[in-house]
Amino acid sequence: MPVPILSTRDLTKTYGRGPDRFDALRGVSLEIDRGDSVAIVGKSGSGKSTLMHLLALLDTPGGGSVHVEGTDARSLSGRRLNALRNQMFGFVFQQFFLNHATTVLDNVVLPLKIAGMGARERRARGMAVLEQLELADKARNKAGNLSGGQKQRVVIARALANNPRVLFADEPTGNLDSATGRIVEDILFDLNQNHGITLITVTHDHDLAARFNRRVYIRDGQLITTDEEHAA
Amino acid sequence: MKPLETLKTAITNSFRSKLRTTLTVLAIFVGAFTLTITNGLGTGISNYIDSQVAAVGASNAFTVTRADTGSGLGSGPQKYDPNTRVLAGGGRPGSTQVALTQADLDKIGAVPGITGVSPVTRLNTAYIQWNNQDKYQLSVSVLAGAQPQLDAGQNLDDGSPAPQIILPSSYVAPLGFSDSAQAVGQDVTIGIPDATGTMRTVTARINGIEQSALLSSGGAFINKALSTALTQAQATGTPATSAPVYTAATATFAPSSESQISGMKSQLSGAGYTAQTLDDRIGTVKTVINGIIGVLDAFAVIALVAAGFGIVNTLLMSVQERTREIGLMKAMGMGSGSVFALFSAEAAFIGLLGSLIGSGAAIALGTVVSHALARGPLSDLAGLQILSFAPGPVAVVIVLVMAIAFIAGTLPAWRAARQNPIDSLRYE
Numbered sequence: 001m002p003v004p005i006l007s008t009r010d011l012t013k014t015y016g017r018g019p020d021r022f023d024a025l026r027g028v029s030l031e032i033d034r035g036d037s038v039a040i041v042g043k044s045g046s047g048k049s050t051l052m053h054l055l056a057l058l059d060t061p062g063g064g065s066v067h068v069e070g071t072d073a074r075s076l077s078g079r080r081l082n083a084l085r086n087q088m089f090g091f092v093f094q095q096f097f098l099n100h101a102t103t104v105l106d107n108v109v110l111p112l113k114i115a116g117m118g119a120r121e122r123r124a125r126g127m128a129v130l131e132q133l134e135l136a137d138k139a140r141n142k143a144g145n146l147s148g149g150q151k152q153r154v155v156i157a158r159a160l161a162n163n164p165r166v167l168f169a170d171e172p173t174g175n176l177d178s179a180t181g182r183i184v185e186d187i188l189f190d191l192n193q194n195h196g197i198t199l200i201t202v203t204h205d206h207d208l209a210a211r212f213n214r215r216v217y218i219r220d221g222q223l224i225t226t227d228e229e230h231a232a
Numbered sequence: 233m234k235p236l237e238t239l240k241t242a243i244t245n246s247f248r249s250k251l252r253t254t255l256t257v258l259a260i261f262v263g264a265f266t267l268t269i270t271n272g273l274g275t276g277i278s279n280y281i282d283s284q285v286a287a288v289g290a291s292n293a294f295t296v297t298r299a300d301t302g303s304g305l306g307s308g309p310q311k312y313d314p315n316t317r318v319l320a321g322g323g324r325p326g327s328t329q330v331a332l333t334q335a336d337l338d339k340i341g342a343v344p345g346i347t348g349v350s351p352v353t354r355l356n357t358a359y360i361q362w363n364n365q366d367k368y369q370l371s372v373s374v375l376a377g378a379q380p381q382l383d384a385g386q387n388l389d390d391g392s393p394a395p396q397i398i399l400p401s402s403y404v405a406p407l408g409f410s411d412s413a414q415a416v417g418q419d420v421t422i423g424i425p426d427a428t429g430t431m432r433t434v435t436a437r438i439n440g441i442e443q444s445a446l447l448s449s450g451g452a453f454i455n456k457a458l459s460t461a462l463t464q465a466q467a468t469g470t471p472a473t474s475a476p477v478y479t480a481a482t483a484t485f486a487p488s489s490e491s492q493i494s495g496m497k498s499q500l501s502g503a504g505y506t507a508q509t510l511d512d513r514i515g516t517v518k519t520v521i522n523g524i525i526g527v528l529d530a531f532a533v534i535a536l537v538a539a540g541f542g543i544v545n546t547l548l549m550s551v552q553e554r555t556r557e558i559g560l561m562k563a564m565g566m567g568s569g570s571v572f573a574l575f576s577a578e579a580a581f582i583g584l585l586g587s588l589i590g591s592g593a594a595i596a597l598g599t600v601v602s603h604a605l606a607r608g609p610l611s612d613l614a615g616l617q618i619l620s621f622a623p624g625p626v627a628v629v630i631v632l633v634m635a636i637a638f639i640a641g642t643l644p645a646w647r648a649a650r651q652n653p654i655d656s657l658r659y660e
C-alpha cells in the first residue's frame with residue numbers, strides 16, 4: 001500500500017485559555033492519498049479551516065500528529081518546512097489575504113519571488129496562471145480594486161503559481177455566482193484529473209461536494225461517517 | 233528570496249506606504265539634523281581654538297620661571313636673601329617674581345629631554361610710530377614657536393638680520409595705514425626707554441599683520457634681530473657690573489608623550505622652577521569650551537533619544553500594519569530569517585534616507601549660516617567658522633542614526649517573524 005501524501009492521527013486543536021478555552025478539533029484521524037480529491041464538509045464553526053491549516057503545516061496542533069509522505073511534520077527542519085510550504089502546497093485562503101496596495105501580478109508571483117525565481121521568469125509564469133483563470137487583462141490593476149469573484153480567482157492563481165502538488169482551497173466558490181463558480185470548479189478538477197494535483201477543498205455546497213472522489217464530514221471538531229444533515 | 237530581491241522589495245515597500253515612510257523619515261531627519269549641527273559646532277569651535285592656540289605659542293615648549301617659594305596666602309613676606317634677585321612689576325600688586333640668571337638657564341638646559349633654552353627678557357617698549365604720525369603704546373613678545381594667523385604679509389624670519397615685526401590688525405588704522413596690505417613692508421619706529429630713562433628708537437619693518445584673535449594679547453611679535461636691537465637699546469646705560477637677569481626662559485623639547493612632558497615638569501619643579509606648557513596656560517579657556525561642547529553633545533543625545541522613540545513608534549506601527557503580510561509570506565514558505573532581512577533592509581533604507589537628508593540639510597543650512605555669521609556678528613573673530621563639517625564625524629552620525637533606525641525597525645519584526653503563519657494572518 002502506498003504511503004498517503006498526508007495523514008493525521010488524533011489531531012486536536014484548542015484555542016484560548018481558562019474560561020475562553022475552546023476545542024476546535026477533538027481527535028481527527030485522516031489519510032489522504034496522492035492524486036485524490038477530497039471535500040471537507042461541515043457546518044460553520046465545525047473546524048474545517050482549522051483542520052486545513054494544520055494539514056498545510058501553517059499552524060501547530062495541540063495534540064496528535066501530521067505526517068507528510070510518511071514523515072512526522074514535527075521532525076522537519078525550518079528549511080524543509082519552508083520548502084514544503086513554498087513548493088508542495090498551495091493554499092486558497094477563505095479570507096483571501098491579498099495585498100491590496102500592489103498589482104494583481106505582484107500578488108500572484110509572491111510565492112515565486114520567495115522561491116528565488118528571476119523577475120522575467122516570474123512574470124511569464126504569473127501571466128500564464130492569470131491567463132488560465134481569465135484574469136490576464138487585470139494583471140496591472142491594484143488587487144484592492146477587483147470584484148469579489150475576481151479576487152477569489154487571483155487567490156487561486158497565487159496558490160497555483162508555483163505548481164503545487166497539493167492544493168488546499170477553503171471555500172473557493174463561496175463568493176462566486178454559479179457561472180463563475182462553475183469555471184473555477186472546472187479548473188480545480190482539471191488540475192486534479194489531468195495534472196495529478198491532490199485537491200483538498202472545504203465547501204458548504206453539497207452539489208460541489210458530490211463531484212469529489214471522497215467526502216469527509218466534520219461536526220464539532222470530530223469526523224463523522226455520514227452526511228447527517230443531508231440524510232435527515 | 234534572493235538578497236538583491238530582498239533589497240528591491242524592501243525599497244519598494246518603504247515607498248508604498250508614503251505617510252508612514254514620511255513620518256519615520258521625518259523622525260530620523262530631526263535626529264540626524266540636530267546631531268550633525270551640534271557636531272559641526274564642535275568641529276568648528278575646536279578648529280578655531282586649535283588655530284588660535286597655535287597663534288599663541290608652540291606646544292613643544294615650556295615657559296619656565298623660578299618657583300615663587302612659599303608665597304601662599306597668608307604666609308607673609310619672604311625673608312630677604314642677598315643672593316636672590318627680585319623683579320618688581322608684573323602680576324598682582326604685592327606679588328614678586330624671582331629672576332633667572334645664566335646659571336639658572338644652564339640648570340634648565342641640563343634637564344634630560346630639553347633641547348634648547350632661551351631667556352625671555354621683558355622689553356618695556358613705549359610706543360610705535362609710522363611716518364611721524366601719532367604715537368601709540370606697544371608691547372612686544374618674541375615668537376617662541378607661535379604661528380599667528382596673518383591677515384596680510386608673511387611670518388617672521390628669525391634667521392634674518394633685518395629687524396621685523398608683526399602687528400595686530402588693530403594697529404593698522406590708528407598708525408595711518410589705509411589697509412593691512414599697505415602696512416606690510418613699511419618701516420616703523422619703536423621707542424624704548426634705556427636704563428637711564430632716555431628714550432631710544434629702533435626702526436623695524438612690518439612683515440605681516442595678525443588677524444584679531446581670541447587669545448591674542450594685543451601685542452606685537454618680533455623676530456630675533458629686532459629683539460636683540462631692542463634689548464641693546466634698553467640695556468644702554470646699565471651699570472657694567474650687574475649681570476643680566478631674565479623674568480623667564482623658554483625651554484623647548486622634542487615632541488614628547490604626555491608622561492614624558494610631566495616627567496620633565498616634575499624634574500624642573502624639583503630643581504625649583506615652575507614649567508608651564510601652552511596647554512597649562514590656556515587650560516581654563518579650553519575647559520570652558522569643552523564644557524560648552526559637552527552641553528551641546530548632551531542636547532544632541534536627547535534629540536537622538538527623542539528621534540529614536542519616533543523611529544521605533546512609526547516602524548512598530550508599520551509592523552503591526554503588516555503582520556498579515558508577514559504571515560502570508562511565511563505561509564508561502566519564506567523563512568524567518570528572510571522575513572527579518574526584508575524588514576531590516578527596509579528599516580536600514582528608511583534610516584539611510586532620513587539621515588542622509590537630515591545631515592545634508594544640516595550641512596547646507598549650517599554652511600550658509602556659518603558664512604553669514606562669519607561676515608556679520610562674528611566678523612571680529614577672524615577665521616572663525618562656527619559650523620564646520622568634517623567627513624568623519626558626519627559619517628559617524630549617519631551610521632549611528634541608521635543603527636538606531638535598524639534596531640527600532642527590526643526588534644518588532646523579529647517577533648512577528650517567529651510566529652506561526654496563521655497567527656500572524658489572523659492578526660487584526
Ligand SMILES: Nc1ncnc2c1ncn2[C@@H]1O[C@H](COP(=O)(O)OP(=O)(O)OP(=O)(O)O)[C@@H](O)[C@H]1O
Pocket residue numbers: 015016022024042043044045046047048049050051094658
Ligand atoms: N484564533 C481563534 N481563537 C479562538 N477561537 C477560534 C480561533 N479560530 C477559530 N476559532 C474557533 O474555532 C472553531 C472552528 O473554527 P474554523 O475557522 O475552523 O471553522 P470553519 O469550520 O472553517 O467555519 P466556517 O465555515 O465559518 O469558515 C470556531 O468555533 C471558531 O470560533
Ligand SMILES: [Mg+2]
Pocket residue numbers: 048049050094170
Ligand atoms: Mg472556515
